[in-house]
Amino acid sequence: MRSAWSTHRIREAEERVLAVTPDGALMRRAAWGIARQALAMLRERTGGVAGRRVLLLVGAGNNGGDALWAGAFLRKRAVAVDALLLAPERAHAEGLAALRSAGGRVVQAPTRADLAVDGIVGLSARGPLRPAAAEVVARLDAPVLAVDLPSGVDPDTGAVDGPAVTAAATVTFGGCKPVHFLAAERCGALTLVDLGLDLPDPDFGVLDRADVAAAWPLPGADDDKYTQGVVGITAGSSTYPGAAVLATGSAVRATSGMVRYAGSAAEEVNRRYPEVVVTGSVGDAGRVQAWVAGPGMGTGHPARDVLRAVLEQGVPVCVDADGITLLAKHPELWDARDPGVPVLLTPHDREFARVAEPRGIELGADRVAAAKALAAELGATVLLKGHATVVAGPDGRALVNPARSHWLATAGSGDVLSGVVGALLAAGLDPVLAGGAAAFVHVRAGELAAAGAPTSASKVVDAVPDAIRDVVG
Ligand SMILES: NC(=O)C1=CN([C@@H]2O[C@H](COP(=O)(O)OP(=O)(O)OC[C@H]3O[C@@H](n4cnc5c(N)ncnc54)[C@H](OP(=O)(O)O)[C@@H]3O)[C@@H](O)[C@H]2O)[C@@H](O)CC1
Numbered sequence: 001m002r003s004a005w006s007t008h009r010i011r012e013a014e015e016r017v018l019a020v021t022p023d024g025a026l027m028r029r030a031a032w033g034i035a036r037q038a039l040a041m042l043r044e045r046t047g048g049v050a051g052r053r054v055l056l057l058v059g060a061g062n063n064g065g066d067a068l069w070a071g072a073f074l075r076k077r078a079v080a081v082d083a084l085l086l087a088p089e090r091a092h093a094e095g096l097a098a099l100r101s102a103g104g105r106v107v108q109a110p111t112r113a114d115l116a117v118d119g120i121v122g123l124s125a126r127g128p129l130r131p132a133a134a135e136v137v138a139r140l141d142a143p144v145l146a147v148d149l150p151s152g153v154d155p156d157t158g159a160v161d162g163p164a165v166t167a168a169a170t171v172t173f174g175g176c177k178p179v180h181f182l183a184a185e186r187c188g189a190l191t192l193v194d195l196g197l198d199l200p201d202p203d204f205g206v207l208d209r210a211d212v213a214a215a216w217p218l219p220g221a222d223d224d225k226y227t228q229g230v231v232g233i234t235a236g237s238s239t240y241p242g243a244a245v246l247a248t249g250s251a252v253r254a255t256s257g258m259v260r261y262a263g264s265a266a267e268e269v270n271r272r273y274p275e276v277v278v279t280g281s282v283g284d285a286g287r288v289q290a291w292v293a294g295p296g297m298g299t300g301h302p303a304r305d306v307l308r309a310v311l312e313q314g315v316p317v318c319v320d321a322d323g324i325t326l327l328a329k330h331p332e333l334w335d336a337r338d339p340g341v342p343v344l345l346t347p348h349d350r351e352f353a354r355v356a357e358p359r360g361i362e363l364g365a366d367r368v369a370a371a372k373a374l375a376a377e378l379g380a381t382v383l384l385k386g387h388a389t390v391v392a393g394p395d396g397r398a399l400v401n402p403a404r405s406h407w408l409a410t411a412g413s414g415d416v417l418s419g420v421v422g423a424l425l426a427a428g429l430d431p432v433l434a435g436g437a438a439a440f441v442h443v444r445a446g447e448l449a450a451a452g453a454p455t456s457a458s459k460v461v462d463a464v465p466d467a468i469r470d471v472v473g
């Protein structure tokens, strides 16, 4: 698992190391990491390094200092290095001296380059690129290697509010920052240079394939259809059976245990998935180890009563879509649950706001903080859908699943996710892990279903087994 720390935590840890390290040593270590990456990119893109041209974009602080030192190292490999100083009077003095004495040039306008190094701003970034930097970046035609993070993107939230760098690669130092996962597409390939920092618990973790594989429940020799966890789905309606078919189908594809469906779309669900045990109501459904409630179930009183019946059963529940709207409209529904049993909400932004705003929690640029605050307030796990999915538990733990493509922005995609979450909750996974692993497999299923062209939620359902095979295989 990779981890991310907000900038103030990284700074505190850096200061402890700086206090016991010779002056400039950390910066030179950071800069050497950038120079190595720059050499690799030059080699890969141009077939060599000597005589290739690198343009440094140098801002007012230590981020620019890193770039200047990296330029000095590149000069030793016979790379031609030009530095464009965006705040000449505040450029890092030692870095500039090192670059000059290594034969680098200071230029007044961007020059032709095989690679640009973005040392405009790093940990101290606030807001988008300022006009002078924005103009230079807009005119670049070389690929960009970002120092620490792409300038113009908020380091702690990944928010982009105007002009910003999109990097082909980023080299960061000490520990990853939230931007690297919340705006992964702006960062390109990420490399971490170790600075020996002693870091506290991270702000959030990022599951990798091996983590999801280790967590994914696989049937063992002693398992039968019941022991793997039975998933119950209550979703859809006779008028809108689609959500029921998608959520149930996705649970069927995500587990080899049993799936039950309770609701008025029973006939359609059974026609599409004969292996599902269907019934008209939650009360008649028989025992399950987790419920998924909400997609397409409506927001009227009958649906409210169904949701209450589900929450009263004392098993983990994934509440999605209309179920979330019902919880916002009828906060007393929370009283129906046993507080010791996990509830996992899977809102998109508007659903999140419906539940959070009456409780004084705003969904601003800091999506991780908002999800954590709502999870703590509700005593529930919150999976906030979005470009990067955030899963926050009531105990302060959080996971982020960065998006790798946009194909999942399709109708019914959320119903598919809730079915996978239900399968994992029924297998007994911790809800934060269940949310994170489901989001990971959902993204993979979306990629496989799309294969580079628009797809549909039904295809994503069908791709769930391939996604699981790809992850656990
Ligand atoms: N600490 C360490 O040990 C190590 C640190 N290291 C490196 O130091 C970096 C942090 O350096 P830092 O703190 O000097 O600030 P940095 O990010 O360069 O910003 C400089 C100034 O830019 C300005 N500015 C703000 N927003 C802006 C915008 N949108 N567009 C344009 N300009 C903007 C703002 O000044 P203002 O103009 O507002 O007065 C700000 O003060 C870190 O990311 C890493 O690369 C590594 O060497 C490892 C060891």
Ligand SMILES: [K+]
Pocket (backbone or CB within 6 Å): 063, 118, 119, 120, 121, 122, 146, 147, 148, 149, 150, 151
């Ligand atoms: K930067």
